[in-house]
Amino acid sequence: MRKRFDVSSDSIVPDGLPEGESEAELMRQVAAGEIGGLEALYDSYHSVAYALALRITTETGLAEDVVQDSFMGVWRNAGRYAEAKGSVRGWLLAIVRHRAIDAMRRRRAGYILGEDGDEALPTALTLPDIWPEVAGRLDAEHVRRAMAALPPAQREVIELAYFDGLTQREISDRTHAPLGTVKSRMRLGMVALRDRLVGDVEDVPAMVPSANGKKGLA
Amino acid sequence: MPLTMTCDRIRELASGFVLGSLEPDEMIAVEDHLAACLEPHPEIEELGGVLPYLAISLPPVEPPTWLRDSVISAASADVVNRATSNGARSRPMPIAVEPRRGTPSSLQASQPGPVPALGQAARRQPVISLAAVRASRRRLTTWGLRAAAVVALVGFGALGASNGVIGPKTTPAPFYNIPPGSGSAILNPPDLHSQAAGLAVLMPSGHIIVYVNHLEPTKGNAAYVVWLSEGSGTPSKVGVVQVDSSGTGQLDVQNVPTSPRIWVYICREPSADVMVSTGPIVLSGTISF
Numbered sequence: 001m002r003k004r005f006d007v008s009s010d011s012i013v014p015d016g017l018p019e020g021e022s023e024a025e026l027m028r029q030v031a032a033g034e035i036g037g038l039e040a041l042y043d044s045y046h047s048v049a050y051a052l053a054l055r056i057t058t059e060t061g062l063a064e065d066v067v068q069d070s071f072m073g074v075w076r077n078a079g080r081y082a083e084a085k086g087s088v089r090g091w092l093l094a095i096v097r098h099r100a101i102d103a104m105r106r107r108r109a110g111y112i113l114g115e116d117g118d119e120a121l122p123t124a125l126t127l128p129d130i131w132p133e134v135a136g137r138l139d140a141e142h143v144r145r146a147m148a149a150l151p152p153a154q155r156e157v158i159e160l161a162y163f164d165g166l167t168q169r170e171i172s173d174r175t176h177a178p179l180g181t182v183k184s185r186m187r188l189g190m191v192a193l194r195d196r197l198v199g200d201v202e203d204v205p206a207m208v209p210s211a212n213g214k215k216g217l218a
Numbered sequence: 219m220p221l222t223m224t225c226d227r228i229r230e231l232a233s234g235f236v237l238g239s240l241e242p243d244e245m246i247a248v249e250d251h252l253a254a255c256l257e258p259h260p261e262i263e264e265l266g267g268v269l270p271y272l273a274i275s276l277p278p279v280e281p282p283t284w285l286r287d288s289v290i291s292a293a294s295a296d297v298v299n300r301a302t303s304n305g306a307r308s309r310p311m312p313i314a315v316e317p318r319r320g321t322p323s324s325l326q327a328s329q330p331g332p333v334p335a336l337g338q339a340a341r342r343q344p345v346i347s348l349a350a351v352r353a354s355r356r357r358l359t360t361w362g363l364r365a366a367a368v369v370a371l372v373g374f375g376a377l378g379a380s381n382g383v384i385g386p387k388t389t390p391a392p393f394y395n396i397p398p399g400s401g402s403a404i405l406n407p408p409d410l411h412s413q414a415a416g417l418a419v420l421m422p423s424g425h426i427i428v429y430v431n432h433l434e435p436t437k438g439n440a441a442y443v444v445w446l447s448e449g450s451g452t453p454s455k456v457g458v459v460q461v462d463s464s465g466t467g468q469l470d471v472q473n474v475p476t477s478p479r480i481w482v483y484i485c486r487e488p489s490a491d492v493m494v495s496t497g498p499i500v501l502s503g504t505i506s507f
Binding site: 033035039042043046047048051052054055063064067068071072075077078086087090093094096100101123130132133140143144147152153158159160162163165166167168169186187190191194198199 | 222230231232233234237238239240241264265267268270271272273274275276279280281282285286288290292294296297300331414417432488
């Protein structure tokens with residue numbers, strides 16, 4: 001039987017919604033073109049969005065552009081948000097991450113793209129935050145502890161993929177680890193992280209024996 | 219040759235897929251499989267749910283305060299431009315305006331793209347250049363900060379105090395006694411590629427000063443008209459900004475109504491005599507006290 005992790009019941013994630021305001025109501029306001037809804041959304045999530053943009057772009061000017069474009073993306077596409085598909089925060093942060101990574105890739109490529117571009121998020125990056133039953137009890141410190149508990153090699157590949165937007169092949173080149181090892185580390189790390197966040201730590205093996213009997217895919 | 223995917227292979231690739239770190243052909247193959255497969259593949263949503271928590275593992279960082287105003291004024295301009303596109307002859311602001319399909323060309327270049335619903339196969343497409351956007355915003359910020367610094371210096375008495383009237387050919391260096399409690403707004407263009415910039419200062423007495431830079435000189439009877447809105451009802455006309463050949467101009471008006479929050483719009487109207495705005499917004503901002 002899966003054991004639930006005993007987490008604090010009064011943890012508050014950074015940038016919480018205004019008291020008494022539901023995400024659905026907030027998005028209804030934004031979709032209706034009500035500036036107050038966007039203001040509440042910005043006030044709730046601006047610092048986590050900016051932190052993510054800054055972490056990815058490492059440049060304040062670019063991060064500011066990304067945050068503005070992301071909130072405008074939410075403003076103009078609020079009608080596409082469906083409550084059943086997850087949290088507003090998750091949707092917004094997916095947009096921020098996507099735009100930040102794209103900005104960095106364009107900078108690396110050193111080219112200017114067409115003005116009439118129509119940017120679309122890959123499906124994987126629009127996946128929802130699906131744990132409403134635990135989301136309210138997961139604070140930043142808890143998440144950081146869960147990340148810190150991962151084997152360093154697993155944490156590294158996840159961070160390189162999430163914050164630097166590298167593909168598994170690029171991570172393999174960067175870390176000088178075989179591609180298959182990178183894939184395994186990523187899979188094990190994400191599963192372990194999911195289980196730590198939800199609380200099923202007992203069921204996750206720390207390491208998986210390799211073919212030669214040595215432990216250490218992590 | 220397209221990759222062949224099985225459900226087991228999908229489960230192996232799920233982590234890389236949700237992180238967006240698979241090779242392009244793998245990403246497409248996974249998307250195509252998920253779109254067609256009858257199995258629910260819960261691992262995709264379960265692992266995808268980890269992503270927002272990776273973001274909040276970072277310590278929050280406060281962005282500069284002007285960024286909020288920039289976002290809100292851009293959205294406000296969006297609403298008004300939608301109303302204009304719908305043929306509205308007045309500009310109630312801000313209101314719940316039903317979005318109209320398609321946008322004016324000046325906004326399309328700056329419009330972030332749509333977010334596809336879960337399950338749709340999405341492909342990356344070109345986007346606007348953030349370098350150009352950042353360069354224009356840096357000009358705006360630099361000019362706005364420079365003008366704000368002048369006003370602030372005057373406010374602290376560093377340049378002395380005397381009243382003056384500024385004409386359209388005078389470089390912004392006003393000698394005004396700016397009292398405490400005055401509000402200000404950096405005025406942004408709806409088109410992020412535009413170099414236009416502006417600054418508005420509203421004093422508690424109702425004395426408003428508006429500076430603009432890099433506006434295209436008008437032709438014929440067209441004029442840049444300044445409107446103020448308190449958030450409901452029809453915006454009020456304040457006056458006309460005359461710009462010189464360099465696109466610089468100022469407006470200085472007494473006795474405008476004050477309010478805790480006032481939206482400022484500068485629109486290129488067909489003539490200076492209009493009493494209801496019908497022209498496109500070229501600059502906008504929110505005066506905060």
